[in-house]
Amino acid sequence: MKELKEGNDLYVAYMVLGSGVPIAQATCFRVDWMRRVYKIGEFRSALIRTRYRDIDPKTCNGIK
Numbered sequence: 001m002k003e004l005k006e007g008n009d010l011y012v013a014y015m016v017l018g019s020g021v022p023i024a025q026a027t028c029f030r031v032d033w034m035r036r037v038y039k040i041g042e043f044r045s046a047l048i049r050t051r052y053r054d055i056d057p058k059t060c061n062g063i064k
Contacts, residue, residue, distance in 0.1 A: 004057045008033035011040070013057035018045070023052050028060035 004011040010031040018024030028040040041060040045052060052062030 002055060002057050006058070011057035013043075013055045013060065015055055023055060023062065026055045026060060028055070028057050030058075 002013045002015065011028065012031065013026045013028045015026040016024045023043070024045055026043040028043070030038045030040055032038070040058070043052075043055055043060050043062055045062065052064055054063040055061070056063055
């Protein structure tokens with residue numbers, strides 16, 4: 001899990017780590033100041049050759 005606090009919002013990425021692939025998939029959410037939860041998106045590592053070392057919880061994009 002990775003968290004990022006920006007202003008009153010909290011961004012959270014739940015990551016699934018794989019064998020041979022550092023990050024296999026992730027689901028990202030934003031929690032606002034009223035504790036409402038919004039799903040930002042999902043990340044899936046489609047190519048085994050593309051290895052992402054981290055996830056940006058705000059955009060749910062992989063970081064190489």
